[in-house]
Amino acid sequence: MLVALLAIAASSAGAGALQKVRVEVVGGVEGESVRIYADTTWLGEDRSLALTDDGSTPGDTPHDGVVSGEWTGAPVRVLPIRLTYAPSGADGEEETRVDIAAFLEPVDVSEDRLVYAIDWGAPPTARRVAAALPPRAMNVADTAGVAAALGWTGLVLAYVAWLVRRAVPE
Secondary structure, eight states: OHHHHHHHHHHHHHHTOOEEEEEEEESOOSGGGEEEEEEEEETTEEEEEEOBOSSOSTTOOTTSSEEEEEEEESOOSEEEEEEEEEEBOTTSOBOOOEEEEEEEEEOOSSEEEEEEEEEOSSSOEEEEEOOOOOOOOOOHHHHHHHHHHHHHHHHHHHHHHHHHHHHSOO
């Protein structure tokens, strides 16, 4: 009974959690005259994201050649991603969007980062690329646990070596 109550509490605690999906595109946008978009259907809701390189997305470095944006919503496991671009017209109005590529992406439950590279050939194409993992800082509790594990391992190995030397007759 207690186990069932704990399972229900754990599932209801995670039910309100939001999931973040960050989309990044590298590959040099052809000047300021092209705008890149990422489109998806998130739990039946169509969403469009204008990717920017102005530092407005958390963790984005302005003007580094990587356009990015972020979606947040209820947890999903798979997202259809469609990358498009819209060249600006002579009068500053955006023209019709042109498809670059479409992907069906499995995503992590809590937070995920999808990175694509665009080749601006004729026609433009995109491919999924690996993203560098963010640096992880170890806190003191992690460091102490690793040091203790290494110490105990060394002690056990020294004891085994002593037993082996003792068992071998001279």
